[in-house]
Amino acid sequence: MAQTSAKVTAAACYQSIANRGLVAQPWLVTESGTVTFGQLRARIDAVTALLQGQGIAVGDRVVIATRDDAEAAQLFIALICNGVTAVNLDPDAGPDRAQSLIAKATPRLIIIDRDLLARWPGVRAAGPVVEIVPAARSTGVFGKLMTQKPKREGLHALLEHQTPQAPPADIDPETLAYILFTSGTTDQPKGVSISHRALFAHLATLSRRYNYTPTSRILNTLMLSHADGMIQGPVIAFFNAIPVYRPLRFEVTTINLLLDSIYQLRITHLIAVPTMLSLILRLGLDQRDAFQGGDFKLLVSCGAQLEPKLWEDFERTFQVPLVNVYGLTETVVGGVFSGPDAMSREPGSIGVPEDCELRLADRDGKTVADGEHGELLMRGELLMSGYFDAPQMTAEVLNEGWFRTGDIARRDEAGRFWITGRAKNIIIRGGYNIHPEEITEVLQRHPAVTEAVTLGVKDLDWGETVVAVVAADAAVSDTELLTHCAANLEPRKVPSRIQRVAALPRGRSGKVVLEQVRALLAQAPSARAEANGPSADDSERLLKLAASCFKTSVDTITLASRPRDVPGWDSLAHLELVCALEKEFDLRLSSRDIMSLDRLDKALGLIQKT
Amino acid sequence: MTEKQVLLAVLFSSATAVLAAWLPPPRWQPRLIAAVGAALLLLLSPLSACLLGVGAGLSYLLHRRTGNSRAALVAAVVVIAATLISFMLAAAPAAKGIGGHVVLPFGLAFYALRLIHYQFEGYKGNLRGHSFDEYLGYLFMPSLLSTGPIHRFDEYLRDLRRKRWDPALFSAGCARVLYGLVKIVVLGNYLLAEVLPAQFEALAGAGIGHFYSDALQFWLKLYILFSGYSDVAVGFAALAGFRVRENFDQPFIARNISDFWQRWHRSLSSWCRDYVFTPVLSLTRSQGAAVVSSMVVLGLWHELSLRYVLWGAYHGAGIVIFRAFDARYGASLDALTGVTAALWRTLATALTLHFVLFSFYVTTAVQHWLTGG
Amino acid sequence: MYTLLCAHLPRPLVHALYAVWYAALLLLVYYFFDRQPAGFYYMHR
CATH class of the missing domain: 1.10.287 (Helix Hairpins)
Known part of the structure; x- marks a missing residue:
């Protein structure tokens, strides 16, 4: 279906899940349960009836704000099928931001968790509200026997009383499918507006590029309030009539479970951000065969620049084909792909465009010569229609069909593109975009803060971390400032570090000079990254040492090597390695250290411990 | 009970455990596998069932309570080894080594090693979070109770977490x-x-x-x-969905005695490598001491006797000598090509095979010489 | 072995061959099962 050249629309997707024998097949599997295609279809029918009953028509906007992933995904798709623009908000957003976004969206209906409504009291003023109330669970056998049917409230009660109705068969492709608010300041929220045209054209591109087939199974644990989570998860699964799994929240402690799930659920495609890959590579080495269950096809890395070393180490260690996707919320999710084919694959590059055009331009918009650096411009069906209700901001980035990405790039002889810098002011932490001004704005609202600026600092695991440089009353502690941030910002936007200064360096025009702030940061004694990675120097020395003990060349071993992978690592060589380590790094290993030293990265841990 | 009945009981309980591994909901699977194993043990040897039950409970508690304390590890290993040794001593007069009659509580020789393995891995900090039920399922898995292999808890747990119909x-x-x-x-x-x-x-x-x-x-x-x-x-x-370590890998084509022990009863020799060889190595820093002590333990595990001390030492010495030889001539022998290489390989394989074939004769002869018999 | 056979013979035939082979082995086991065991060796430890 997705493979045909004919344009696939929301209605066609609805038809295909309604017609095929998919009723009992899972579409979305979350921690709390499974939603089948049959249930999804029933939900679309009920929402259609609800919308018609409320007089909500094509082109109107409906806000979704819920922590229940299954709920958010079902509503999102049901709204799209009706040509109603879905505005799915991040439930972690602070009250001020959430309320300003909802006001901006001027929704006809707000579907929101009951407890979120309590946290965001101003929401009621912005439009009619329908609450999502978790169904009361009857407890124990006795409870189940006594209650015949759980009493439903709010949204579920409303939907129960609807007469199911099929969504419209024809929706103008320029209708907005969804609006996604990316990080921006409170005064000027940036609502990326994606039309049906852009969404479905790009879903077809992605499906072809990833080679989704009816037997594919996606695992995607990214947040649904972001395009990589929602579009590359439930939406593309709906598009291809395949299941998507969200079995857990990705955390350091769930890495083993994630790898178990990939094997157990016979996952074919994993959607991940580089930070996840970095942590899996660091902590998931006991399960290097997790991708070797016979089903896995493709690892999709998105959201941030994938460092070439991480890229190659991950591919080699876990033996998986990888594709890196470059794109922005403004381009649905992607457009430029690198790998897994030999032609486009080049670790560090973003590869080549698919179903869109790229151009590099100088400040005046003129195309630069091959090999020169310039701002990356994109053109194609995948582009957003604009920022919602912000013609000025739209005009700044969209011009004659070309979209300014804000990234500086160059093109190599093979036609692949490389990102070399950033013209826009943005922090990408763990695959999520953070607008530094949003954090600065929050900090400046604190009465003790005289001035503040926020910037991103390079980090091995997170790509970048958020650092706030603050001039404030010394009586106020860093903790207090961070608590203030946490109360007003999503957790991932809270600075990893606060650096105090007497005053911010400003240029003649009065603007803060970021270069000087960076220099200040570099000098600061506490200049350390959020999580210190192994020093490249130590690991290099260690690998060299190990190679000489195992009588092999350095290229054949990595930090992930274990005795059974390295022919020369027998018990004799083990002793040799221990002695060499002690000598080279001047340490004394305990018997426990020696016994548990069954992977080279553990040796690195021992070196760094002392 | 005749030997055939024992075999039938093992086969029947193993097949039941397969059903227990698939039919009930996941939470119940390890519990029921353990229950089937416990029933088999109770039928064949109630004493053994008690021993394993107590051992499982104590080792789990110890791991939970003391985490990875060194004293706890030493205490646990001493208690488990002492239990095994006292049963072996008690049975010694009736035993005639491999091929003798029933001498130990059913399965003790294998689960004692599994219990020690669990303590060691806990000490090393290698155990993922798990429940007591899961641990019981590991220890009581019926098909592995009587003859091994001595499978590893982490591998069992990984298979349990990854379980899928395959x-x-x-x-x-x-x-x-x-x-x-x-x-x-x-x-x-x-x-x-x-x-x-x-x-x-x-x-x-x-x-x-x-x-x-x-x-x-x-x-x-x-x-x-x-x-x-x-x-x-x-x-x-x-x-039942578990990939258990292999025990044999064409042992008779081994090129050298070190290779032989990586192909013969591998789960035992790798146990000895991890829990005798490496600890001894880390304490003494002596390769020879570590090899010989691990081979002596390997020998004594079969039977507590001078004969098996000698037999273990014989293999240990074989490995030490081979290592020395290999360090000196290995590279030049590996460089051989064509007919000479083939000849050398044949010779090495035959030599290894005969070293193994005559191990009991040689050690019995030495034993007689030592005891003046 | 299976892949090797499948490369040269039609798949149903390979499956039939396997079925015959397993059945023969099963019969053998059944037929000899009553023999006096030659010693359980490790089972008896």
Whole structure:
């Protein structure tokens, strides 16, 4: 279906899940349960009836704000099928931001968790509200026997009383499918507006590029309030009539479970951000065969620049084909792909465009010569229609069909593109975009803060971390400032570090000079990254040492090597390695250290411990 | 109970455990597998069931309470080893080594090693979070109770967490059980026990040939039967969704004695490597001491006797000598090509095989010499 | 072995061959099962 050249629309997707024998097949599997295609279809029918009953028509906007992933995904798709623009908000957003976004969206209906409504009291003023109330669970056998049917409230009660109705068969492709608010300041929220045209054209591109087939199974644990989570998860699964799994929240402690799930659920495609890959590579080495269950096809890395070393180490260690996707919320999710084919694959590059055009331009918009650096411009069906209700901001980035990405790039002889810098002011932490001004704005609202600026600092695991440089009353502690941030910002936007200064360096025009702030940061004694990675120097020395003990060349071993992978690592060589380590790094290993030293990265841990 | 009935009980409980591994909801699977194993033990040896039950409870508690304390590890290993040794001592007069009669509580020799393995891995900090039920399922898995392999807890746990219906693994498991049974019943109990002895007798004649044929028959039978039982055990584990470590890898084609011990009863030799060799190595920093002590423990595990001390030391010495030889000449021998290389390989394999074949003769002779018998 | 056979013979035939082979082995086991065991060796430890 997705493979045909004919344009696939929301209605066609609805038809295909309604017609095929998919009723009992899972579409979305979350921690709390499974939603089948049959249930999804029933939900679309009920929402259609609800919308018609409320007089909500094509082109109107409906806000979704819920922590229940299954709920958010079902509503999102049901709204799209009706040509109603879905505005799915991040439930972690602070009250001020959430309320300003909802006001901006001027929704006809707000579907929101009951407890979120309590946290965001101003929401009621912005439009009619329908609450999502978790169904009361009857407890124990006795409870189940006594209650015949759980009493439903709010949204579920409303939907129960609807007469199911099929969504419209024809929706103008320029209708907005969804609006996604990316990080921006409170005064000027940036609502990326994606039309049906852009969404479905790009879903077809992605499906072809990833080679989704009816037997594919996606695992995607990214947040649904972001395009990589929602579009590359439930939406593309709906598009291809395949299941998507969200079995857990990705955390350091769930890495083993994630790898178990990939094997157990016979996952074919994993959607991940580089930070996840970095942590899996660091902590998931006991399960290097997790991708070797016979089903896995493709690892999709998105959201941030994938460092070439991480890229190659991950591919080699876990033996998986990888594709890196470059794109922005403004381009649905992607457009430029690198790998897994030999032609486009080049670790560090973003590869080549698919179903869109790229151009590099100088400040005046003129195309630069091959090999020169310039701002990356994109053109194609995948582009957003604009920022919602912000013609000025739209005009700044969209011009004659070309979209300014804000990234500086160059093109190599093979036609692949490389990102070399950033013209826009943005922090990408763990695959999520953070607008530094949003954090600065929050900090400046604190009465003790005289001035503040926020910037991103390079980090091995997170790509970048958020650092706030603050001039404030010394009586106020860093903790207090961070608590203030946490109360007003999503957790991932809270600075990893606060650096105090007497005053911010400003240029003649009065603007803060970021270069000087960076220099200040570099000098600061506490200049350390959020999580210190192994020093490249130590690991290099260690690998060299190990190679000489195992009588092999350095290229054949990595930090992930274990005795059974390295022919020369027998018990004799083990002793040799221990002695060499002690000598080279001047340490004394305990018997426990020696016994548990069954992977080279553990040796690195021992070196760094002392 | 006759031996055949024991075999039938093991087969029946293993098959029941396969059902227990698939039919109930996941939470119940390890519990029920453990229950089937416990029922088998209670039937065959209530004493053994009690020992394993107590051992499981105590080791789990110890791991939970003390985490990875060194004193707890030492205490646990001492208690487990002391239990095993006292049963072996008590049984010693009746035992005649490998091939003797029932001497120990059913399965003790294997689960004692598993309990020690669990403590060691806990100490090293290698154990993922798990429940007591899961641990019981590991210890009581019926097909592995009687003959090993000494599988690893982390591998068991990983398979449990990754459990999925896998037709390829299941059909491989079926074939594996069948081949194992053919080895035991047809090759071992019939061919090697009833048909071949006469043929060997006729061929060998008297003198050195007699010795030769005896050693050959002994090792062949040992290999066929033991690997047959391992096949059945590994096969049933596969049917239940677990990939258990292999016990044998064509041991008779080993090129050297070190290689042989990586192919023969591998789960035992790797246990000795991890829990005797490496600790001794880390304490003494002496390669020779570590090799010899781990081979002596490996020998004594079979039977507490001077004969097995010598037998272990014989293999330990073999490995030390081979290592020294290999360090000196290994590179130049590896560089050989063509006919000379083939000749050397054949010679090395034959030498290794004979080193193993005559191990009992040599050690018995030394024992007689030492004891003046 | 299976892949090797499948490369040269039609798949149903290979499956039939396997079925015959397993059945024969099963029969053998069944037939000899009553023999006096030659010793349980490790089982008896």
